[in-house]
Amino acid sequence: MARTGQQYLDDLARDAREIWLDGEKITHPLEHPQLVEGARSIARVYDLQHEHADEVLFPSPLTGEPVNVSHIIPTTLADLQRRRRSFEITAASTGGMMGRTPDYLNVTFACFAGASSVWARRGNEQGAANVVAYHELMRDRDLSTTHSIMNPQVDRSKPEADQAMGEVSLHKIGETESHITVRGARMLATLAPFADELSVYPGSDIRPQDGRYALAFAIPMSTPGLKFICRDSYTKQRSRVDYPLSSRFDEQDAVVIFDDVEIPKSRVFLDGDTVGYSEVISDTGWRGHIMHQAFTRAWVKLSFAFGMGHLIANTTGVVRFDHVQEKLGQIWSMAELTRSAIVAAEAGARTDQHGVFYPDDRPFLALRGEMPKWLPRCHEILQLIGGAGFMATPSEADMRGPLKDEIAKYYQAGGADAERRIKLFRLAWDYVGSDLGSRSELYERFYLSDSWRMTALAYTLSDKTFPTSLVEQFIG
């Protein structure tokens, strides 16, 4: 059943885990000042589904209770459109700054469950049944799940088994009747302090002889032996005026260490099948479904960047300069092309071989290589439009302090009084220039793999029939 924010927080408070942050071991993230605000932002996402219940909740096929439409296995266009609306509502609550809100993994496992026959190949019927059961558990308990699909960067030019004696990448070390045991590490797991569960599934190809690295499973964050080492917290324990984004939207990123972790067999989805390890990504429709979520959030974030750029340019009057208008036009075009791609993907959706309504992934494939360039370009454009205004940003304490009259006079702008101007520039700086802003830029460059490989993939998967026929009519 769809949880409220309070129910999510209550469950998080009950559930211990091993999180390390700046040398400190944290078992309850809500008790840590650097983590509690991130949890509250996820709680807000849970509340939103109740505020928009008519739009985003649907009855669970198992229990009949209301659950979020991000868990749906779509069979109609209306399903896709409702799901997209749910992505929009979630993304808008953070301006698209939190990429790994629970809908990301909800979509992933709904897709995997909808194509469970792919998981069942080569005698893995039990793994496939486990995937379906896990999707139902996520949906009906409304879990928050993180994932970790990449092994650490030891030597990317070599297969897992040939790096660091094969010991660093996550691998299987044993098995009993009831569980498998795994050891090694994975990077990264965004949302780790705020998730109920950790999932592991494929992120790269594995050689046939390296079956012990071909694993997929999901386990509670409290599972013994699981350790999460966070990067520095970017949460600013400051006023919402000073850091409107960093004060609440740090979703954290942690390296996961599996210290001989026992995975119950009922939670193992794939064990040793190196062919399946590729197929569950290529043949389940994961790409189209995850990009439906990812580019809806990207559209929200581009719209957010456009809104900031537009307001900044109008505040300081630079909007009159044609090259500034051209830069703002670039951001608008990126947002509009993204919206158009989503519409095109939905308009071209069809029922696939699994009986699932699958977005036309071509417009998404085209965006997948471009978006890692577009969102960083927005950062650059905002800097070019705002100039040194980002540095003329006294704090809320300054604005309310002894210099408040001077600040009111000397920070006024043609398009806004001093307070509004300072708030706007502080918001935009938190977006482009704070440590959270820089992390957000890195995230957009890499979270769906890099632009270069994704553009090459778009080329590889593209239908060349019509383009080559145009040429062949002259040379054939």
Ligand SMILES: Cc1cc2nc3c(=O)[nH]c(=O)nc-3n(C[C@H](O)[C@H](O)[C@H](O)COP(=O)(O)OP(=O)(O)OC[C@H]3O[C@@H](n4cnc5c(N)ncnc54)[C@H](O)[C@@H]3O)c2cc1C
């Ligand atoms: C902020 C952030 C949050 C993230 N959160 C998660 C998460 O929650 N879960 C998760 O699983 N992952 C997460 N990721 C990791 C993400 O999956 C990886 O960043 C992505 O797969 C790219 O891998 P990499 O970062 O290790 O870069 P690398 O693969 O090491 O690439 C580094 C550079 O080398 C080049 N390169 C590497 N290999 C090749 C190759 N074979 N051919 C050509 N060029 C190559 C790349 O193009 C790039 O320029 C996150 C990443 C970031 C930045």
